[in-house]
Amino acid sequence: MNTFRIGGVHPHDNKIYSAHQPIQECPLPQKAIIPLVQHIGAPAQAVVEKGQKVKVGELIAKAGGFVSANVHSPVSGTVSKIDTTIDAWGMKMPAIFIDVEGDEWLESIDRTPDVIREFNLDPKEIIDRIAAAGIVGLGGACFPTQVKLMPPPGKKAEVLIVNGVECEPYLTCDHQLMLEHGEEIMIGIQILMKALNIDRAIIGIERNKPDAIARMTELANRTLGVSVCPLKLKYPQGGEKQLIDACIGRQVPSGALPIEVGAVVDNVATIYAVYEAVQKHKPLISRVMTVTGKSLQRPGNYLVRFGTPLSQVVELAGGVPEDTGKIIGGGPMMGRAMNNIDMPANKRTSGLLFMPEQESRRTEPENCIRCGKCVSACPMGLEPYLLAKQAEMQMWDEMEKHDVMDCIDCGCCLFTCPSHRPLLDYIRMGKAKVGGNIRARQAAAQAAQKKD
């Protein structure tokens, strides 16, 4: 049974609460707030004006650069204003506000549930359609998908790795998507294989989802070049570099992208979005998110249009449980506690987790006992105890030398630390600082080059 080689931890997966709950559609909000930054990269530029009528699927903001993504209207109605709103952590972000009127879709979008199998587009057309639909990686990082499909000159993709791992505890949305829309995902995989001009795809699924493995294997047996790779349970297997190691045994060098070893990784939710964009002309306007928690009344998987306030989704799931200590956006390992659940759903919101007060409290940190557990748990082969100390002492250059930028924020070090030291808190701060320093250096070098 395959898995990745370095590090990793085994948190309890806690998926029983929302697993196998059929995907349920969330009703439309009265007012939709659509953030312009729902991806990594430059913010999108609004192309609508106040008072303009929009239909579902209409382009409302254009990509603001090469690494950026289009934003489409998830609702029909009138644009009431373009202003800032507050995100889940209380900080401001630009957004388009739409007063919802009815549910009128663009005529070009195919809303029938039929599965469309045939496609005869060339790779360029496929990539253009994906870019136009504003598709980003729905696994969490929100990297614009079309950028991944255009390898830099000299690099060639050899294999498409499909991420159906969902290693994050509690989350079940990808699992449910594979069960309900396996066929569509398989067509999406074929579309991407054509776009990348490759003949091999591997679907990585962890063993705690036997029904998904069975379903996808059954479908893969009927499809040329696609195979399923069942994986041993270990967190963070869903990390891009870990998954490549687990599926094809290649290790991405420090600071490099997966294309360096000939791999392109896409999440199953992203691939479903690709299918909808290419075959049904439907841009990315909704996603499946898991709403779960031990004391939540109706935990489940909900199909949410972007712009719907998360509080509305919570109402559907039975409201905030009384014993809630923290509401976490995403999963418990990599997610962040939220400050504001009125924030609109967007491409980034993969889950909402209600942690009971007792479980959400952090234990008082004690001294480092030099046990080295964090070092053996780190899937990137870093030394978390050292990085954390360096961040505490503000030794940014030293941190850079010790490859802090390779850190994937997975939280294994913090999870495994017997002294409950806030290792990741410090490392994240260091990453922010070192990243800033690197960017400043690059900008200075560019300015110097221009002078010459």
Next chain:
Amino acid sequence: MKLILIALLVLGITGLVAAVLLYLIAQQFKVEEDPRIDLVQEVLPGANCGGCGFAGCRALAEACVKADSLDGLMCPVGGAPVMEKVGEILGMAAVAAEPKVAVVRCNGVCDARPKTSTYDGVRTCQIMHNLYVGETACPFGCLGCGDCVAACQFGALSIDEKTGLPVVDEEKCTACGKCVKACPRNIIELRKKGPKGRRMVVECVNKDKGAVARKACLNACIGCGKCQKECAFDAITIENNLAYIDFNKCRLCRKCEAACPTGAIHAINFPPRPPKPATTTPSTPSTPSTPNTTNNNQSEKKEEQA
């Protein structure tokens, strides 16, 4: 006797050879250094306190010798007389720097700025700032974890337990600027100490629109512009809904303080006002009270997790 002679000779010759070698090596690998650095260092107090912002007195001396002018270089301990001497050595005019002091530009005390969440991560402003808005709704205000206190080498800063805000001890503050760099929200500013330590400060850095700022904190500057109209010396500018008093233009008339509807402008070290306006208005509700649109203090407890 012979033994003593041999010992003397051997030791003497060894010593001589070593001396010649050392001399030659010293000549060969001599570090060329501006001799003025030593001269400047002699004038400096030699406390190596770091108050100037450099690693020690020698680092400041090096910086002085390298610099084209003494502007911005200042020994807070020695003050103007020392800098004049340094200027004489280097043949540059010492810039008469007026004494400055660190000023905390946030008055979001607990009563005015209600808590909206509880933070249970590492109590460092830098980390909290990277993570989210903070324990209150103001995305600009003081986080109160005391990064500035930790940065101060002179013990001039402390967190007031009642208000949760840092307080500057003006006697101890040397205006070295360490706290300014340490604050992730750029709340601390070095301002002119002013005659008798008197100065006017806008104690707020919130750039939100008035209603939003006021909702987060009762003491916030709402950018209404009343102080600007009141100021006869053109010292107040309003940018991004925030007033700023230029301490080079301010004549300390205190009119702006009275004009401010939220009490964001503070007069520091002034004697208490003459009893004329006996009933001073603490905070007039002249600002539009914010309609309660979003109710985000229901169940959001906070913080990062793993």
